[in-house]
């Protein structure tokens with residue numbers, strides 16, 4: 001018997017801001033209600049919940065709402081739920097939900113990612129960081145050398161790319177410039193000011209070669225995607241978007257022992273799951289918590305050869321909103337805010353449904369790729385409107 | 387400014403305290419010879435548990451680096467160099483560390499480096515300086 005397919009039905013997003021005062025559970029509720037309304041579903045029809053990375057006790061702003069909590073808070077009778085960090089990457093939570101509906105564990109799964117990092121920094125009394133006096137786990141291999149931020153780890157991959165393949169800052173700039181240009185057409189985006197190449201080149205360095213504009217910013221928001229089973233679509237009122245393939249491969253779970261980031265294993269593995277190829281893709285939404293990660297996804301997924309990412313995006317025409325491969329049409333995390341992975345799938349669905357408004361790409365887009373992660377974290381979804 | 391302190395356990399103690407006797411140590415499999423980092427009691431190549439810490443020469447080559455300009459916490463002095471050092475004699479093992487003892491502009495890909503330990507309490511931080 002053929003397994004039912006998995007689809008994304010309703011999607012929703014709360015206000016995106018910094019230092020918001022609305023409770024993070026209520027931001028999640030805002031996104032849930034929007035997604036339910038779009039799908040024509042009621043909360044009583046939801047029987048699954050999936051999130052990444054689960055409630056974060058070490059640093060509450062990173063993930064202030066867990067799957068257990070949402071089940072209980074919204075009165076959901078769940079036949080399946082999960083909220084784990086040890087999964088391929090942020091969008092691995094969506095992939096897990098797809099597996100749940102394909103195996104009959106649930107029919108309609110709320111997948112959510114709620115971030116509250118800007119608010120938590122502003123109100124540490126309510127959202128404390130309980131980081132201890134010592135570092136352990138994988139942090140012990142970075143923090144003692146003051147490689148505190150993921151920026152430091154990604155920078156080493158970016159610097160090596162420049163050294164080995166000749167990537168330039170002017171080429172890399174096209175990630176941030178495209179993000180920021182697209183964010184100007186997204187009324188919900190966090191950063192709505194133009195960015196020029198001159199501003200980029202003059203920006204202060206965070207950690208070479210990454211400058212201020214190569215990095216996303218702490219954000220408060222919640223994003224929801226409902227994953228529905230193919231045999232439950234008669235209950236869904238919006239255009240379903242099929243999860244045509246998904247992948248999340250890793251060869252070494254480490255930020256410094258691996259020659260390549262996990263994206264480079266994940267990209268080829270995605271195409272093994274489908275008859276679609278890169279030529280069929282109408283738009284890409286690539287994780288850009290740091291700009292270089294997005295550049296690496298172009299290579300990893302085979303849009304260009306490894307090492308050619310800089311040439312591929314040079315000048316920015318190809319990946320512009322009206323280019324041949326529109327990229328991060330909502331502004332990515334650099335423009336729209338650090339939605340932490342889920343924004344890319346949310347936007348892919350928006351574009352495939354033709355609901356992008358001022359930023360809607362031309363033609364009749366039917367196939368999109370959404371990714372999340374960097375370093376040892378990688379998840380890719382191929383989304384299609386049949 | 388004191389460095390963040392790793393919490394010592396049975397796996398990582400040989401690494402973080404080897405500097406007390408001037409040794410940069412990594413776990414090594416006695417059955418197949420592979421080095422294992424981060425330190426764990428199993429060889430990821432042959433699954434042997436016949437694994438023990440072993441000193442290496444303490445030299446290496448800069449595989450990649452970044453000049454960090456952002457003060458991630460109050461009091462952190464910038465700029466400084468974070469590098470990924472390929473460890474001589476331990477194929478496939480890299481250490482993220484700092485390059486010290488030279489201006490940040492003097493660091494480059496392929497530079498030969500040698501370990502130098504910085505003690506803070508029980509911990510001997512393996513930092514690297516350029517040789518020659």
Ligand SMILES: [Zn+2]
Pocket residue numbers: 415416417418419420429430431432433434
């Ligand atoms: Zn072995």
